[in-house]
Amino acid sequence: MQGYKVWVFALALFLIGGALFLYKWRELGYPLLPEEETSIWTVEATIQFDAGEKSMPVKATLHIPGLTPGFAILDENFVSRGFGFTTRYVTGGRQVQWAIRRAKGPQTLYYRAVVYKDPTQFENDTTPPFPPLPVLSEPLDTALQQLVAQVRDQSADPASFTVELLKRLADSGGDQNVGLLLAGESDPTSRARAAVTVLAAAQIPARLMRGISLVDRERQARVVPWLEVHDGDRWLYFDPATGAQGLPEKFLTWWRGEESLYTLDGGGETEIRFSVQRNEADPVLVAERRAQTVQSRIADFSLFSLPIQTQAVYAVLLMIPLGALAVVILRNIVGITTFGTFMPVLVALAFRETQVLAGVILFSLVVSIGLLFRFFMENLRLLLVPRLASVLIIVVMLMALISIVANQLGLDMGLSVGLFPMVILTMTIERMSIVWEERGPAEAIQQGVGSLIVAAICFSVMDINLLKHLFFVFPELLLWVLAICLLLGRYSGYRLLELVRFKSLAALMR
């Protein structure tokens, strides 16, 4: 009965922890490995124009990224001295409008977006309605109808229709109809524009889209046209220059439709420039940001929302349950006896600074000298609490002495002795001396060595980088540790060292 309750409880904890963990990992993209880095790209659009000699009102608009398949915006800002700005949604996507009452001389407006890869952004687009049939004058209309008929004959679905169409458009010299429709233009943008018209005539929703290739570093990034075609189910992407299907791996959609990238009211000579710069960013920060943008409460409850110093404290505290789990396993499954239940965990915390070997040496040094003093004090017949206090004082002085001597000798490791928990050391000395007197030195040393071994194992568990990272980023994994502890609490099998103890007994049995 009891066992059944524990299993249910442990299973519940396991599922809750696992669900939170999976959500944060898969949906919010919290990184599983500590050394993972996420690429982020800073894309900057710079508009430069001359407002003229006289002060006059200026109004500028610029299309900015809205729906960006494959990418998400982490951060964006608008830098423009003296200009007011608003952003709004227009047919081509999003637009920023800068305005100023009086401006003269050269002006510069900046729009900067920081974007990162986000595969979930592909699903955000909606299904468009069927496009209206294009109304063209003769002979264009006939050319269009003929082209649609020809392409339809040689295709099976919207995708193959588009590929076939783009192939014909690229080869403008061969086909009279194509030549008419392109009207002499043959750059990819015109071809994409013509393709949208032809696809509309074939009742296939399509749109012209323009974007930028995200390279590592580019000061003069080109705006590249692309063709989006909806096959009734989802959007397909085609390169109007080559006819190839698909989006480049790193391509940021900037705006859609026929409208021009920017408009300027009241200025003269205008120049627009795009620059791209790739950076590495801490994936946790990106994930936090993403959690905020999808309005998840998870980010509010994250340890990363704490001040940095507090974060450092929790980075250590969150490893203590793992140390405790190690103690549970070593005591109840292996069967090692230690001084004090969780004393090894606290000593293991000190090992973080000293490292294991130096830590073991320092610990043994302090405890053995402390024991000598403790035996000496036994002759003085002190009451228990004053005696404990005296041992504590001696422990502190010993630690200081070790640090000073080690410093003189140029040994760095001696300095970190100050991090040992001195009250714990004092209690260890006290208990060890009692065991020494009542049960003999062998048992005392055996328990002391047992404690050190457990502390060393705790330390090596608590020092695993992957675990440190996992428990800090996914603290819900502590629920798993809790579940395991609960289950171990019902373990009724033999302890490993009991097998040694009962070995001679087994030899005598059938």
Add this chain to the structure above:
Amino acid sequence: MLALIRKLQANGVLGLNERNCEYIMRYNPRRLYPLVDDKLSTKRLAMAAGLPVPELYGVINSHREVRELPKMVAAHRDFVVKPAQGSGGDGILVVSARVKERNVYRLVDGSILGEDDIEHHLSNIISGQYSLGGHRDVALVEYCVKFDATFSEHSFRGVPDIRVIVFRGYPVLSMVRLPTRRSHGKANLHQGAVGAGLDLATGRTTHGVIGNSPVTEHPDTGAAIAGLQLPQWLYLLEFSARCYELTGLGYLGVDIVLDRDKGPMLLELNARPGLNIQIANRCGLRSRLALVERQAAGAPVEERVAYAMHTLAAAAPALN
């Protein structure tokens, strides 16, 4: 290793985890622990029930009362000082003789302690040095058990005691603990005393163990361990079975000493008795515990003892 586990399982050898999980937690309610963890309350319970215990000369409750020890033991040549809440025999002092003129005490192992040594030891006991969790404690000063001739060949300087595991009032396994030179005359297996298994049906010793290894002779006296007959065996079993009603603890270790003049006396009770008794008897506990679990509650003491002597004693180890 798997073969070892299987063999131990087949013989019903109990491990610590299983003892704690399946027996102590289930049959020993925590609220009853103070009855046995505090030897003073155990003693009072036993006296109220008419079970013989070593006579209590006095209790030292505070540091101030430490000085009253000489008055307390003035009428006695020898006595024992023990912490009321000590465990595993820690902190017990057996004084075999008092030299009144020089104010010194001779201990059972031959060492000499001065007045202030004893007082220091008493104040350590009161400060809680030997109690579980370091709580304040009191020191008991009581009658020192006289060596019974039964064990003259089987003990080195100390008084042996008899441990009976009593489960739901049924004695299930028992042994006698024989002090050795290594155990400094204490009847404590951890300190190196010999554990000798007892045949539940007859009260005769069977096998011996020191630490975890079997022995056939007492290491100091050379006497054969097996074949020693305990006196008043039926009475000893009834005595220990009665301790169940005394405390209500289902899984209990009863420690009894044999006194030359006053016969068997209850020394202490243990709510977490050790498992080495299985090695001393070369017999696992589980099959006997399983048999007792099938018995209805409420049987009288005589019936339970008869069941132990006739059925449990003959139970094959691999019966579960």
